[in-house]
Amino acid sequence: MKIAVDAMGGDHAPQAIVEGVMLAKKEHPEIEFLLYGKEDEIKKYVTDATNVKIIHTDEKINGEDEPVKAIRRKKTASMVLAAQAVKNGEADAIFSAGNTGALLAAGLFIIGRIKNIERPGLMTTMPFVGSNEGGFDFIDMGANAENKPEHLLQYGVLGSYYARNVRKVAKPRVGLLNNGTEDGKGNELTKAAYKLLAEEPSIHFVGNVEARDLLSGVADVVVTDGFTGNAVLKSIEGTAMELMKLLKSSILDAGIKGKFGALMLKDALKSMKTELDYSTHGGAVLFGVKAPVIKTHGSTGPEAVNYTIQQIYTMLESHVIEELVEHFETQA
Template identity: 75%
Template sequence: MRIAVDAMGGDNAPKAIVEGVMLAKKEFPDIAFQLYGKENEIKKYVTDESQITIIHTDEKINSDDEPVKAIRRKKTASMVLAAQAVKEGRADAIFSAGNTGALLAAGLFIVGRIKGIDRPGLMSTMPVIGKDAGFDMLDLGANADNKPEHLVNYAVLGTFYAQKVRGINTPRVGLLNNGTEETKGSELTKKAFELLSAEPSIHFIGNVEARELLNGAADVVVTDGFTGNAVLKSIEGTALNLMGLLKSSIMDAGVKGKLGAVLLKDALRNVKNEMDYAKHGGAVLFGLKAPVIKTHGSTGPEAVAYTIKQIHTMLETDVVAQLVAHYETTTATEVSQSE
């Protein structure tokens, strides 16, 4: 397995990225890592050069760069070179913590989408309270505006990922809405509900509300990219602020509070672990010809290692090739029926 890593992407690059790679390669001796970026900076954090190849470049895409222009103009940027390696078959997947829009553009314009998929979706696996499993949600911002047909496409993609990568035989698909009734929602969600109900390749359970997501209301949740991104950031912000409030409350409670925290140490650690969405890996731009994975710009080494574990599972299950075969079969069937 060969993973192309944009070592210069993210707020803490290349330190956090390379340190995360060092953690991951101990667990996965079958992965060859290609690190793209400034060689002298990357080497500072490489503690073992086995499985590591550094491809030097001085150019990188910044967080404030306009995505499409950056991809087209910065031909030797670390992210662009990593995407080119995937396109040309020299790597099997690309991972970056850099500019999200630029990675989406690189995925679409360089790696390329699978035939039959009009709009690849940005998907993350989010935590479910009290369970080891989470739920897959898309689109999380790859497309701000969507048609009802796109949400059906996301449901098929999410179902495929949940089955092949997460091992769920019959994933429950829910449509994010402002009520569970069939008649609720916008024109987009009403039409999407109708189409999802008629889609034979998914197990559609109807509308789900945002307040029920972390309770495991569905295994796959589909929505438009604007709404999905807003919900994702609300969940992340709530989790971070809740942990911050809990910590400050303990510190402000004096000796009794600190003593109580010591006694509840294991329980508090479990709460933190359950709310840690990073352990589920990064966001996948699913529907492309190879895995394209994005993680937070402020990510640390452990989150990088979790994301590499996720990529390893995707490559091990050969989920993209299976998805290509699925859509080729579907397209062939549609052509045959039309004749």
Template identity: 80%
Template sequence: MKIAVDAMGGDHAPQAIVEGVMLAKQDFPEIEFLLYGKESEIKKYVTDETNITIIHTDEKINSDDEPVKAIRRKKTASMVLAAQAVKNGEADAIFSAGNTGALLAAGLFIVGRIKNVERPGLMSTLPVIGQPDGGFDMLDLGANADNKPEHLVQYAVLGSFYAEKVRNITKPRVALLNNGSEETKGSELTKKAFELLSEEEGIHFIGNVEARDLLSGAADVVVTDGFTGNAVLKSIEGTALNMMGLLKSSILAEGFKGKMGALLLKNALRGMKDEMDYSKHGGAVLFGLKAPVIKTHGSTGPEAVRYTIRQIHTMLKTEVVPQLVRYYEAKE
């Protein structure tokens, strides 16, 4: 297994990225890592050179770069070189904590779509409250702002495939995100998508799901258009962060008694925080491409990188992408 790493992508690169790789090496000594970026900076954090190759480049894609232009103009950027390595068969997967739009563009234009997959979707595994080891896969989370009903059906197939092959869920329950559970609710997009999903063979479609029920485990796979999916994801992130902040400020406002109570609840509070941390499931997958392309959060730390590499390892070990290729070939 070889993983191409954009070592210069992210708010804390290359330190957080390389330190995460070092942690993952302990879990998966069989993986070879190709680290793309400024060699002198990367080497500061490499504690074990076994199965590590550094490919030097001074160029990188910045967070404020226009994605498609950056991919086309910055030919030697760390992200572009890593994607090229996957395209050329020198690596089996790529991940980056850098510019999301640029990584999506690199995945589409360099790595390439699987034949008959019209719109690859950006997918994350999000937490289910009360089920620390559970979760649900949601897509599209922003790869495509505008979608047709047929695209949502394809997302259902992709998400169901990932849930079954990678997360070992038998007959995953697929739901359509909507503003009501009734079949007649929603926009023209969701009404038509509901009709098509109901007729799609090979998936276990259970109907509509409302946003308020997402974290309760109502479905294993949730599909929506990219604009809505991105807004919902950021709402979940923002709510979790603000609730933790509100809880902290409320405790501090109670003075000594509040601090004593917090001390007694320390383990429970830590558990709540960990339960809402979806980075333990790995990064966001641009699913439907010829190889795994994974996006981690820009502010990611070493542990999150470790989880992402674990996710990639599972994807490669289960050969989910080759299986997806064969699935779509069989549908021709």
């Protein structure tokens, strides 16, 4: 099992990336890592060189680069070389904390789509909050600004395969994000998608779901168009961040009693923060291409990198991509 790593992608690269790889190696020493980037900088953080190969390059894709142009013009960029390794069969998967658009472009134009999948979607696993365990797979989060009903149908199938194979959900419930739970709700896109999803025999479609119910466990897979998905994801992220800030400021403003109470609730507050942190489920997957392409957050730290590698390991071990290829490429 070989994983190609864009060691120069992200706000804290290469330190956070390489330190995360070192954490993952302790759990899976059998994984081989191909680290692409500046060799002298990467070496500073390599504490165990077993099954680690550094491929030197001075070129990288920056956050402000235009994605498609960067992929085509920066041929020796760390991200591009890592994607080429996957295409050439030298690695089984790629992950990066760098430019999201560029990684999506690399996945599409270098690694390539699975036959009969029109538009791969960007998917993440979000946590259920409260008494529910696990989480839900949310697709598309922004790989496509516009979608057709057929794309949302494919997202339902893609998400179901991931939930079954990677998260081990026996019968994933697929919900369509909409502005109401009634069958006739929504715009032309969601109405048409609803009909297609309801008629698809390979998934367990539970109907429309509302944004306010997503974190409560209403579905195991939630499908939507990329524009809406990205907006909802950022709303959830922003709300969680502001709630934590509000809680902290309320404690500080409450004086000695508030601080004493916070001390008593320290473990509970830490558990709450962890529960809201969806990075513990790994990175976002560009699902529908011929190999795992995983995007971690730009400000990611070593622990989140470690979670992402565990996610990739599970994807490769479960052969979910091979099953998707078989499902879609056998279609007429």
